Amino acid sequence: MSTRINRRAILAGAATATVTPAIAAPFDGPDPIFAAIEEYRTTQAAFLARCRHEDDLAEKGTKLKPAVGDHRTPEMAALVDAVITARSSLANTAATTPAGLAAYLDFVLAASIEGEEFLFVEDEGEKSEILDFVRALARAVHGMTGRA
Numbered sequence: 001m002s003t004r005i006n007r008r009a010i011l012a013g014a015a016t017a018t019v020t021p022a023i024a025a026p027f028d029g030p031d032p033i034f035a036a037i038e039e040y041r042t043t044q045a046a047f048l049a050r051c052r053h054e055d056d057l058a059e060k061g062t063k064l065k066p067a068v069g070d071h072r073t074p075e076m077a078a079l080v081d082a083v084i085t086a087r088s089s090l091a092n093t094a095a096t097t098p099a100g101l102a103a104y105l106d107f108v109l110a111a112s113i114e115g116e117e118f119l120f121v122e123d124e125g126e127k128s129e130i131l132d133f134v135r136a137l138a139r140a141v142h143g144m145t146g147r148a
Helices: 007-012 031-057 074-092 099-114 127-143
Strands: none
Touching: 031 074, 031 099, 074 127, 099 127
16 A cells, blocks of 8 residues: 555545535634634544554555445545545635635645645546635635625
């Protein structure tokens, strides 16, 4: 098992999640983008830890039992689905504060550089997370400028 994580390969066997985009509206609570960033960070860290664990087991010659109807272990399949859901949620979340918008853009840039490809994906047959991201940016700016 390779330690290089390829998002396209992950998506190939994963179920897609449907996320309803948020509608721009006045928001009095804490900026939801911080929770979305943290959820993605947490699920991605768990996924990478599972990858390392399964790689270590495979290197030791341990045969991993795949989930029924899948080539991945049940744990790996669940984590792939969780990462996809968290990433889609992140793409659909509009920042409600300038600080949140700056954190969102900084996070997406850093994650894209680290992953050596843009964080959000657009594959044939998949929902476009790239368009969701752009829509979320537009909702954020419109919400902060009063242009709903």
